[in-house]
Amino acid sequence: MNPFCRTGDHLSRRAFLKGAAVSGGGLVLPNWGGLAHAKTAAEIASKAKKRCILLWMNGGASQIDTFDMKPGRPTGGPFRPIQSKVTGLQVCEYLPKVAAVADKLAVIRSMQTHSPDHPDGIYHMHTCYKMSERTPHPELGAVIAKYNGDLGSDLPTFVRMGSCGNAGAGYLGPAHEPFSLGRDGKLGSFSTPYLADDAEKKRADLFRFVESEFAVDHKAEPFASHRTAKERAWRLLRAKAVFDISKEWPTAKERYGDSDFGRGCLMARKLVEAGVPFVEVGQENYDSHADNFVCHKANMQLLDPAYSGLLTDLSERGLLKDTLVIWMGEVGRTPGINNRAGRDHFIRAWTTVLAGGGIVGGQVYGATDADGKDVKENPVSEGDLFATIYKALGINHRAKHLTGVRPVWLTPEGSQPVKELLG
Amino acid sequence: MPDLTKPTQAWTLTWDADWVTSVAFIGSTRKVAAGNNLGGILVWDLPEKPGGDAPKPTLRLDGHTNCVSKLAATPDGKTLLSASYDHTVRLWDTSAVPTGEDKIVLNAMAIADAERRKNNGAKAPPAMPATVGVVKASTAFDAHKEWVVNLDLTRDGKTVISGDDGGHVIIWDRESKAIQKRWQVKGWAYALALSSDKKQACVGERFPLVFDGGRHAAIKLWDTSTGEATKDLSAEFKGMHMAAAAYSLDGKVLAVGRGGESDGASGIVTLLDPANGKKIKALTPGHISGLTDLAFHPDGKHLASAGRDTVVRIWEVASGKLVSEVGKSRGGQFKDWIHAVSWSADGAWLAAADMAGAVNVWHFSK
Numbered sequence: 079m080n081p082f083c084r085t086g087d088h089l090s091r092r093a094f095l096k097g098a099a100v101s102g103g104g105l106v107l108p109n110w111g112g113l114a115h116a117k118t119a120a121e122i123a124s125k126a127k128k129r130c131i132l133l134w135m136n137g138g139a140s141q142i143d144t145f146d147m148k149p150g151r152p153t154g155g156p157f158r159p160i161q162s163k164v165t166g167l168q169v170c171e172y173l174p175k176v177a178a179v180a181d182k183l184a185v186i187r188s189m190q191t192h193s194p195d196h197p198d199g200i201y202h203m204h205t206c207y208k209m210s211e212r213t214p215h216p217e218l219g220a221v222i223a224k225y226n227g228d229l230g231s232d233l234p235t236f237v238r239m240g241s242c243g244n245a246g247a248g249y250l251g252p253a254h255e256p257f258s259l260g261r262d263g264k265l266g267s268f269s270t271p272y273l274a275d276d277a278e279k280k281r282a283d284l285f286r287f288v289e290s291e292f293a294v295d296h297k298a299e300p301f302a303s304h305r306t307a308k309e310r311a312w313r314l315l316r317a318k319a320v321f322d323i324s325k326e327w328p329t330a331k332e333r334y335g336d337s338d339f340g341r342g343c344l345m346a347r348k349l350v351e352a353g354v355p356f357v358e359v360g361q362e363n364y365d366s367h368a369d370n371f372v373c374h375k376a377n378m379q380l381l382d383p384a385y386s387g388l389l390t391d392l393s394e395r396g397l398l399k400d401t402l403v404i405w406m407g408e409v410g411r412t413p414g415i416n417n418r419a420g421r422d423h424f425i426r427a428w429t430t431v432l433a434g435g436g437i438v439g440g441q442v443y444g445a446t447d448a449d450g451k452d453v454k455e456n457p458v459s460e461g462d463l464f465a466t467i468y469k470a471l472g473i474n475h476r477a478k479h480l481t482g483v484r485p486v487w488l489t490p491e492g493s494q495p496v497k498e499l500l501g
Numbered sequence: 502m503p504d505l506t507k508p509t510q511a512w513t514l515t516w517d518a519d520w521v522t523s524v525a526f527i528g529s530t531r532k533v534a535a536g537n538n539l540g541g542i543l544v545w546d547l548p549e550k551p552g553g554d555a556p557k558p559t560l561r562l563d564g565h566t567n568c569v570s571k572l573a574a575t576p577d578g579k580t581l582l583s584a585s586y587d588h589t590v591r592l593w594d595t596s597a598v599p600t601g602e603d604k605i606v607l608n609a610m611a612i613a614d615a616e617r618r619k620n621n622g623a624k625a626p627p628a629m630p631a632t633v634g635v636v637k638a639s640t641a642f643d644a645h646k647e648w649v650v651n652l653d654l655t656r657d658g659k660t661v662i663s664g665d666d667g668g669h670v671i672i673w674d675r676e677s678k679a680i681q682k683r684w685q686v687k688g689w690a691y692a693l694a695l696s697s698d699k700k701q702a703c704v705g706e707r708f709p710l711v712f713d714g715g716r717h718a719a720i721k722l723w724d725t726s727t728g729e730a731t732k733d734l735s736a737e738f739k740g741m742h743m744a745a746a747a748y749s750l751d752g753k754v755l756a757v758g759r760g761g762e763s764d765g766a767s768g769i770v771t772l773l774d775p776a777n778g779k780k781i782k783a784l785t786p787g788h789i790s791g792l793t794d795l796a797f798h799p800d801g802k803h804l805a806s807a808g809r810d811t812v813v814r815i816w817e818v819a820s821g822k823l824v825s826e827v828g829k830s831r832g833g834q835f836k837d838w839i840h841a842v843s844w845s846a847d848g849a850w851l852a853a854a855d856m857a858g859a860v861n862v863w864h865f866s867k
Binding site: 156158241261262336337338339362363368369372373375376377380417418419 | 538567568586648666708709710711712713714715761762790809837838856857
């Protein structure tokens with residue numbers, strides 16, 4: 079017998095070998111052996127609650143150059159509108175494929191928000207709370223992971239790729255932290271093991287034993303987070319095949335467009351199909367303070383096939399009714415065009431788009447004035463948008479949590495779901 | 502020949518309906534045409550000598566429905582060509598008789614802006630009215646299906662090269678509009694120039710994404726008879742989007758300029774040997790935040806460059822020396838652009854298309 083071990087240590091080790099472990103901090107680690115071969119993943123997916131994909135337009139896409147065009151106005155710019163599939167809804171000429179699926183879209187043209195810059199805007203549009211608050215609010219993805227995810231799944235419940243949110247799981251804790259992929263949906267290099275399977279398992283078992291011993295006298299959140307993350311990483315490796323799009327991509331790129339963002343959207347579809355409740359896919363650099371039209375023209379040529387391809391793919395697979403797809407950035411862009419041929423940040427009147435997940439498509443909600451300088455009807459705040467999103471996903475938008483002894487709610491007081499969007 | 506070391510500003514031709522985006526002198530005359538961001542084109546007939554009140558435009562050419570990205574005139578002055586974001590190149594008979602007349606206010610935007618701010622004490626400037634003859638007749642070359650961003654003419658004015666945001670480059674006969682050659686580059690065509698002997702073209706390519714693997718920048722020389730690239734210069738200009746290119750009149754020098762907002766004095770002109778693509782020299786200082794246009798002087802020895810810093814520079818090609826700066830830099834990045842420049846046939850006048858809503862005309866005495 080190892081003179082450095084106590085009897086109880088050996089019992090714990092046997093427990094590890096059986097595939098169950100309980101940390102000294104009381105954190106019940108997921109059962110390694112109990113999960114995740116493909117059939118089980120599919121069973122989980124079939125019982126899953128609603129899912130969500132966030133298409134994040136990092137930098138802030140221009141509403142006047144995409145979904146709320148102002149042709150012929152001084153603020154209009156050189157793009158021309160085209161008629162979409164929905165009577166009365168015009169979109170930019172560089173979104174022809176999106177125009178063809180406009181019957182799935184609910185275009186909210188009346189966003190009026192409160193955080194004008196990038197860090198605060200990204201935070202606010204991921205949490206619906208201002209960054210200046212001391213409470214560590216969780217991102218939309220963490221909330222959905224908590225309420226609609228299955229921690230027993232081998233797959234992470236909150237996945238993101240490309241530019242994305244900056245708040246993380248906040249007060250919901252490490253179990254709901256995001257798992258990041260490469261911009262094009264690729265797994266990191268950690269996913270390629272350098273040991274044989276049995277050696278890898280032995281290594282993992284030893285790690286758990288050592289960690290558990292350490293946790294007896296070190297009961298702190300970072301250590302628990304680390305253990306959680308490691309366990310989840312190992313389980314993820316068992317579901318690694320889900321992340322492989324190499325066989326599907328040669329045909330899928332015709333639909334999604336051959337770009338990093340297109341690959342990310344295909345990955346999002348695969349992940350929600352496998353039961354991941356929230357996936358965020360970021361598209362880069364809409365922050366067009368200069369050369370706005372050149373920037374948006376290039377970005378839209380990637381966005382158009384990827385966004386429309388995702389909606390079509392989800393629809394064809396019967397997934398769209400249970401998958402909410404959100405299109406938004408952190409801010410809109412000014413109606414005025416500056417002397418760098420750019421548009422600057424604008425939060426007084428801008429656009430987000432919802433589709434699927436029970437949202438009533440084929441509609442425009444809210445309106446801006448002739449030049450897009452202000453909201454004319456039905457303003458929508460961050461809180462209202464999030465309330466709508468949560469309601470669509472079956473989550474109580476006024477659910478209460480505690481940080482320490484302080485109660486916090488998922489959305490600010492007064493936030494109301496927009497009924498017209500939910501049908 | 503005019504003394505290019507001593508520019509004097511002749512006039513500011515105000516036209517503030519929108520950005521002035523293109524400019525060209527017409528043939529051997531002192532007529533200058535300018536196009537703007539709305540698709541409008543005005544023509545001024547400049548007096549023989551600089552100074553005095555700014556002349557008013559005499560003609561308006563109606564037809565384009567979107568930004569006029571480039572203007573060029575045949576050497577005989579009979580035809581003006583205009584490239585536009587409305588997917589067409591229009592050809593205008595410069596001797597066409599107007600079919601109508603219109604009264605315009607050249608500083609209407611300034612007046613409207615002052616009206617909006619009158620509660621803050623802003624005073625509207627006096628109106629600058631003009632009566633222009635309206636010409637609607639033009640023919641259109643409509644083989645492009647995307648924004649036509651650039652065009653160039655051979656010295657004899659008979660052959661045109663035009664390029665668009667679909668990456669399509671087309672060489673065509675100006676009179677018949679028959680396509681002689683076309684090819685497609687990767688991304689969008691940007692800088693564009695045709696050698697005087699028509700045998701070679703220089704095309705800059707771009708797909709201006711940021712942080713995406715699909716971003717593209719290249720510059721190549723092409724054999725116009727085969728439509729094949731003969732020299733890829735992209736390694737020399739890694740990652741740079743070239744906004745303008747121009748062949749010298751004797752065809753021995755090719756000037757290219759980096760555009761498209763980039764940090765610092767990055768809008769550098771580089772002189773190349775078109776026979777082999779080798780770099781001859783770089784002309785410094787570069788334009789702050791990017792270059793927009795290049796134009797060789799009729800004397801064949803000098804080159805004008807314009808940029809996003811609102812200054813036009815005149816260079817001596819053989820030595821690479823900066824001969825003069827025309828206008829003052831307004832500081833770059835937040836201070837408007839000069840979109841385009843054009844020399845008169847006698848080389849004594851330079852017109853610059855100013856984003857602020859004007860054509861600045863400079864004169865060089867002999």
